[in-house]
Amino acid sequence: TWLLACREDTPGSFREMLDSYAFDFDGRIKFIYTDKYMDGFLSEIDTTDIDCLITTRLDSDDMLGHRFIELIQDGVRHAMSSKVYDKFIFTFDNGYKGDYENNVVYKCTKENNAFLSMCESNRSGPISKPVTIYVRNHSIIMQDYLSTHNNSYRGWLIGIHGGNVLNKLQKTDPDYKKLIKEISDDIRNSILRYVMVRRTRKDVM
Numbered sequence: 001t002w003l004l005a006c007r008e009d010t011p012g013s014f015r016e017m018l019d020s021y022a023f024d025f026d027g028r029i030k031f032i033y034t035d036k037y038m039d040g041f042l043s044e045i046d047t048t049d050i051d052c053l054i055t056t057r058l059d060s061d062d063m064l065g066h067r068f069i070e071l072i073q074d075g076v077r078h079a080m081s082s083k084v085y086d087k088f089i090f091t092f093d094n095g096y097k098g099d100y101e102n103n104v105v106y107k108c109t110k111e112n113n114a115f116l117s118m119c120e121s122n123r124s125g126p127i128s129k130p131v132t133i134y135v136r137n138h139s140i141i142m143q144d145y146l147s148t149h150n151n152s153y154r155g156w157l158i159g160i161h162g163g164n165v166l167n168k169l170q171k172t173d174p175d176y177k178k179l180i181k182e183i184s185d186d187i188r189n190s191i192l193r194y195v196m197v198r199r200t201r202k203d204v205m
Contacts, residue, residue, distance in 0.1 A: 092155030
């Protein structure tokens with residue numbers, strides 16, 4: 001079951017649309033409308049008779065790859081069968097950044113990304129008090145928990161837009177140098193055009 005937390009002031013028209021999605025998926029998706037973020041979220045989690053609870057971060061302006069859930073579940077099964085973990089982080093290190101304004105997608109690599117999953121097993125007994133992925137900020141959570149990494153699949157897309165400065169391309173992104181070169185070429189061409197215009201005007205005068 002997917003539990004998706006939404007703001008309490010979500011307009012009625014959007015609630016109707018979201019709830020229709022939940023109906024289409026036969027109850028496997030449930031939308032929670034609350035501003036008491038974690039309290040409202042945790043109260044809906046039923047951990048009775050489950051082997052593993054997986055909670056995943058997803059911001060509303062970002063996207064998941066179409067095999068994201070499948071590969072997380074496969075990775076968790078493998079990790080649980082081969083390692084003695086009660087709690088651990090599963091992450092896809094590789095993804096994309098999407099520039100919505102210019103319709104451009106760039107490759108991106110980030111271990112402590114905003115799409116981490118917390119996996120909690122019942123190895124040491126029932127999962128009575130789940131911590132979920134929100135127990136720490138995603139930028140530091142792997143300092144406190146063991147982690148398993150998938151490097152073979154680009155599992156997510158971060159949206160680049162005016163309201164989210166932190167998602168701009170970074171020097172560590174694989175396509176950063178390519179983008180800088182493109183920008184540099186644009187600047188160089190603009191300067192050349194300016195110089196040519198100035199020279200032409202001087203020659204005419």
